[in-house]
Amino acid sequence: MNEHVLPAAVRLDEPETLGPVEPFDRACSHRLYPGCASKPSGWRCARGSRRQIRKGSRSRANLSSRPAPLHATPRPYYKVPASVPSPPEPPAKETPMTIRHDLAALWEAHCRYEFEIRDADATMATMVAAPYVNHVPTMTGGVGHDELKRFYKYHFIGGNPPDTALVPVSRTIGTDQLVDEMLFSFTHTSEVDWMLPGVKPTGRKVEIPLVAIVRFVDGKVAHEHIYWDQASVLVQVGLLDPKGLPVAGVETARKVADEKRPSNELMPRWASSAGKPL
Template sequence: MGQTIQIQTQDGNFSGYLATPAGGKGPGIVLCQEIFGVNATMRQVADYYAEEGYTVLVPDLFWRIEHGIELSDRGADFQRALGLYQQFDEDKGVQDVGAALATLRQRPECAGQTGVLGFCLGGKLAYLAACRLPDVACAVGYYGVGIERALGEARNIRGRLVLHVAERDGFCPPEAQASIREALSGQPGVELYVYPGMDHAFARTGGEHFDKASALMAHQRSIAAFRAEMGPHYDFSALWDKHCEYEFATRDVDATMATMVAEPYVNHIPTMTGGVGYRQLKRFYQHHFVHSNPPDTTLIPLSRTIGASQVVDEILFCFTHTCEIDWMLPGVPPTGKRVEIPLIAIIKFRGDKLYHEHIYWDQASVLVQVGLLDPKGLPVAGVETARKLLDETLPSNTLMARWSESEGK
């Protein structure tokens, strides 16, 4: 997705990897490397943020030691990376980040404000950039090493700062974390998040300590901060409505896929149906979803929450079971029964495209309503779950045999 460009300083020139969004321009982010150089991992992170709508520049911050270093995080490479870290001039590194920001702002692909993102060594550089460099609208640092030794500079923070701290990070031990919390907690514009049980580099995909849940949460928090301070801002509500129109009204598979990123995925949680990647998801939409819903399928919206990177919809999903519904009732012949169920859709975006859908509903209620599950003696209900969602005055606790025992207590 990216290209290599040159960054000029008074001390010489060095290279950087530039990734741009599909629209050709966006707010700028300088991405500060880990101790392994501008390697495949850093380029992937840059491409990731470009897909989110940013123009991202990853400067070769080891250039003063050696140009073009790319290392892995294992074996001899790891030991060499530690040696490079010990040679690294932090102050010069911050100056080089400033040069990268200046270069980025001059690029036609950069539109609007600029920020800094960093991991490990880059995490501290992101913090120092927030303290020392002008026009850093937002800085985000992941498991920065040595921030506790520069807390005296925190009073100079100009923009927004987000720090992600791994609770079990050996490079940022408990006493260091305590110092960071004491110095930064409560400071305006600063957010500090600690990830329980996580070790250093929990967000490095493929790394020894990678944890997907924590990485996803940290990324969402990072995007929320960048969006709030720098944009870009998209109408997620309208984008989701258009996607649903193609799915359920016009039933146009190609148009549906066009609303999504290059490699999206859909997961209907109760039945584990959907698809991962363009080819599998299009196959699913074409043969098992878009053309496989009953003609009277109706989506009744009840609430919608719009976040920095996602939409959460609360819906009543209603249909008559007049055809086999592969994604909800796979292998079940039509029963002719009416079904009404509450459904939750969590739709994540990257930039102005849908990235994934997580869809939840009560499968037991569906099975009760089509006659495949006898609710007698079981803590499940049929259409009553939908009815009570619309009418909160309907009785509560009807499945609790012991409810009457607490009367008057």
């Protein structure tokens, strides 16, 4: 269904049952909030659209100039470490956007306790009573309070090398879930149990794209699914020879940071399509 067309089943003569509904055509950039008064000067609809909306409303529904909610839309980050607070935002209003600010603040506090303050108790305090974390490529983390706290205290927070850094790339926020795309880097000067379990320090630099999918319940972190390319990590610490394999090392992170870098370099047959009809 075209999101800019009023659904046939919606009745403007029953405003108490509607909630926000979409305008009739693309000339109107705001949703309708029946029962909410606003002055004509606040409308951003073309006159023809306003007449059409009024004509279809037997209850003379009022139009609000409030912007439509933007659930789960990407929100780009400044490229600074995640431990640095985001640029200040205007005070949150009583709108559907309020939840976005709350989730971002909760997640950033959680990351600060993990990577900057390095406090397992404070980290656990940002989570629900029975959380779980799964670092998918290595299946490390924990289920439930005790197992996860043990993991954080002895195998994660205290084990990350001193130069560990997160550089935000993008963020998507829904009503109860957040997705962060980041560049994660460190020098392998200590055992990193959660990413390189059983691998002795190599002294090599590692930089990879990393994605965190985080769910919240009642204002606290409920679970985290963390993804990255383990082959890229193994190439960078010297445990995997990329020759003849469709894998890459630090190039994966550099391609995320600069989309203009060459594509398809791992495809031997890429050159064979050059000059063919499109």
